[in-house]
Amino acid sequence: MLYEELGGHATVERLVQCFYDRVYEDDVLRPLFPPDRTHVEHAQIKFLTQLTGGPKQYDSYDPRLNLAMIHRLLPIQHTHALRWIELMTLTIKETVPDPYARDRLTERLQIGAANVLRICEAHQSE
Numbered sequence: 574m575l576y577e578e579l580g581g582h583a584t585v586e587r588l589v590q591c592f593y594d595r596v597y598e599d600d601v602l603r604p605l606f607p608p609d610r611t612h613v614e615h616a617q618i619k620f621l622t623q624l625t626g627g628p629k630q631y632d633s634y635d636p637r638l639n640l641a642m643i644h645r646l647l648p649i650q651h652t653h654a655l656r657w658i659e660l661m662t663l664t665i666k667e668t669v670p671d672p673y674a675r676d677r678l679t680e681r682l683q684i685g686a687a688n689v690l691r692i693c694e695a696h697q698s699e
């Protein structure tokens with residue numbers, strides 16, 4: 574399971590904290606995010622745990638964990654997606670010790686970010 578290869582809960586938690594430290598300092602991404610980062614962090618830890626095959630969450634089906642549902646109405650553009658990927662890639666490099674697990678996670682999240690952008694652009698042009 575990718576989850577264990579990454580380093581389990583400790584790594585996922587550290588990764589998410591470091592990532593949002595960057596996001597909330599970032600001029601491009603910060604304006605998109607709610608002032609209170611606690612909820613976003615918890616939701617992201619749950620999401621990444623599920624995505625990488627970690628232990629089932631108690632509320633095992635939460636439709637908000639669907640990427641399209643979460644982001645569809647946000648004004649996300651190309652520059653936001655690029656910055657998101659840049660900060661996430663940097664954070665993964667710093668927090669995931671295993672190079673193979675690191676590459677797999679980076680690749681998955683890059684695909685995820687491309688999907689988010691596609692969904693938002695489709696909605697903006699409706």
Ligand code: HEM
Pocket residue numbers: 605606607612613616617620621637638640643644647649653654655657658682684685686687689690
């Ligand atoms: C194109 C790149 C992305 C951008 C710009 C972006 C932006 C955002 C923003 C602004 C929020 C906060 C929404 C709000 O509460 O008002 C959010 C929430 C979230 N995003 Fe993303 N996102 C991106 C990609 C991703 C990807 C690839 C994932 C999956 C790994 C993801 C997972 C989440 C989760 C789990 C939440 C919290 C949802 C909740 O509140 O329950 N995002 N994102």
